[in-house]
Amino acid sequence: MDYLFQILGPLLAGTGVTLQVFALTLLLAVPLGLGLALLRLSHWPLARTLVGGYVWLMRGTPLMLQMLFIYFALPFVPVIGIRLPDFPAAILAFVLNYAAYFAEIFRAGIQSVGKGQYEAAQVLGMSRAQTMRRIILPQMVKRILPPLSNETITLVKDTSLIYVLAMNDLLRAARGLVQRDFTTMPFVVAAAFYLVMTLLLTWGFARLEKKYAVYDD
């Protein structure tokens, strides 16, 4: 029991790092993903192609590789070469990667809204922007909640990848303790922490889904 209290400190500190990466990624990647989805569906061929290529690149290579690239290789890239500290590098990689996944979820959600909705809005005099904001996107939200929930839970677990930049997230903190104290107890506690975080997310999304259940399509 004493041991439990003793490891709680470092594990909670690790959880703090994990939560920061998680929250910042979500906060930045969701709007970026939405912007990318809108560009992907725009009438601008160049934007569609570029976003398509971007999504392919980000989903087609491992997130860990992207993170290593941004941290170690980006400084040597001509013109844009900058050296980022570990935390910003990790956030940048996560945001760029997750924005691609979110963009695909948003795109599918937007495309699942029928043509009749656009026409109804148009004959009522609504502009394209008004139609998107007031009619299409609100309907999209209900439809993307299940995949968005999946992706968000994956993100919680993916945060553990930042150990490659030697940052002390929850998993790395636990591993350090395991190696130091020769007991697997820290792993068990870390697992419990991850489970609590995903449980809270699951619960949050369930509440959202319930809220949107007031109407059927």
Next chain:
Amino acid sequence: MPSTTTEPMLVARDLHKRFGEHEVLRGVSLTVGKGEVIAVIGPSGSGKSTFLRCLNHLENIDRGEVRIAGEALVTTTADGLCRYAPEAEARRICQRMGMVFQHFNLFPHLTVLQNLIEAPLTVKGLSRAEIEPLADELLRKVGLFAKRDAYPSRLSGGQKQRVAIARALAMAPDIMLFDEPTSALDPELTGEVLRSMRQLADEHMTMLVVTHEMSFARDVSTRTIFMDGGEIVEAGAPQELFGRPQQARTQAFLRHML
């Protein structure tokens, strides 16, 4: 009666529209005066829906001219160049026309009342206090005030279509377009929708109604138009058109329908 020369509500001149190789409208012209109720009948694929959709900019025409209350939505120059009004302008012009679709196209995420007031709020910039009384009145008129806070998925087809009519009316249009408003309904539900439309006609709303309901065309329209193969084959007062059709194609169609 004061003799004022008023613009026709709607003028369509020589509309041409093709989808790929298929010429769907082959020179359709129609002038609609204020208060007229025009029924458009014709076989499937004759271009009735396309005609309506070209009037309110849901489709772009290839050649011709559309004027709403004197304002040009689209014109064609002598050398055949088709020119639309700029986007915002076109939107403003088309706002004078309401449209009711075969499949209602209500906004499922909004309640009945919200469906009615959405466009007046966002497009016209009215306040809730200004538009809600009108919306309630329209809902009473179509007999759905009790459903004002229900979501569309809870309504029957006939109720949905009546909400769609009220939603279009909430924008206070001068013309109402209907594209087969009862075709998606169970037969026992068409009556309530036709009643609302008839009431609107009695109030002298200018209406353009594509329909397979021959009795509605005959009893309510001031003029019936028969379309076939992308053109208006015959037009006239319903008694004339139904009683003494002149064209062989009209006769064949009516024989088949009645």
